[in-house]
């Protein structure tokens with residue numbers, strides 16, 4: 001993929017990971033991803049971020065197509081996670097830059113990743129400014145967005161924000177700008193990405209957005225480290241982040257379940273029927289068909305989560321334990337939960353799921369529901385009643 | 401009263417503010433914060449904090 005000039009003398013020199021599915025070991029990237037790196041040609045030639053180790057030569061060739069790699073003066077490591085730093089030791093070796101900049105927390109991460117002995121490392125504090133010649137760079141600390149070391153680099157002369165993982169999307173495409181794609185589908189993918197990576201730090205996102213607004217930062221272009229560059233709609237992705245991080249909820253329920261002999265599935269479908277007749281939008285998702293990251297993508301704007309699992313060996317099904325562990329770690333706020341399932345003789349799963357939901361701060365307006373063996377018409381009526389009661393709680397929550 | 405810094409993420413515990421959202425009222429000295437309290441930003445335990453300065 002050839003380098004692309006995104007602003008006068010500023011080039012995208014990233015790589016496209018066309019076939020990626022497994023994102024960082026915990027999420028699914030259905031459309032692949034990109035690792036964006038940016039090269040600024042100024043008196044001080046500066047490279048912002050690198051790519052995974054396995055793409056180090058491709059980054060090398062990208063840079064080399066524009067300049068001699070030895071001409072790089074500065075390297076900025078906005079984030080030390082290995083999708084942006086894996087190629088750093090190799091590039092440090094080839095470029096031999098005068099300075100390597102990272103955040104104060106980044107210095108620790110960098111040392112713990114690469115154990116460098118002689119890199120010209122300089123940790124920069126929040127608000128620190130450096131000159132590249134015609135341009136300056138302002139560093140903005142963004143701790144825990146989404147790692148302690150994360151920071152942004154802002155170039156006021158070009159009104160360009162290089163935003164590391166924030167505002168990214170997992171999309172592999174050779175058209176690297178927002179206006180070359182359908183905006184709604186970009187925002188949808190940005191939501192999936194946000195929910196699976198940044199959701200736990202939502203309060204920090206809101207603070208950061210306020211800071212950006214107060215500082216009156218002019219943003220003509222937002223260049224994240226994954227996916228498309230926001231050159232026509234930076235305002236849209238900022239507004240979308242405000243919405244994602246404030247966890248604005250819709251009258252929607254995600255019904256997530258696993259099942260053995262379809263009894264729990266029948267219960268879930270009955271609850272879904274009642275929710276639908278009460279005007280609630282539903283997503284019915286079997287964990288055998290949907291990855292936990294896709295369930296979370298759907299749950300992002302849903303007011304309620306209904307968990308269904310039969311009792312198997314005195315506990316819930318393994319896929320449900322996986323999902324609940326993952327979901328709880330992402331710290332969704334202000335949600336309604338319910339748990340139900342079929343059982344044969346002991347029936348612990350619904351109360352075990354309820355306890356996890358409670359620990360995760362969910363409101364549980366209904367007691368856990370368990371039904372023995374195969375639910376008949378009367379038992380399904382009980383499920384529908386639970387669904388109707390949940391619908392009322394959802395409407396109250398969304399209205400408040 | 402001393403402020404304490406999370407060495408993992410840099411969050412600062414200010415006793416004047418406490419962490420009311422997580423059950424620590426304003427005016428609580430760091431030493432008196434419950435042992436099972438964790439950094440509200442990154443989840444690190446009390447043992448990962450150092451006094452400021």
Ligand SMILES: [Fe+2]
Nearest residue numbers: 079081146165
């Ligand atoms: Fe990252």
Ligand SMILES: [Fe+2]
Nearest residue numbers: 081083165225
């Ligand atoms: Fe990343």
Ligand SMILES: [Zn+2]
Nearest residue numbers: 406409439442
């Ligand atoms: Zn912390």
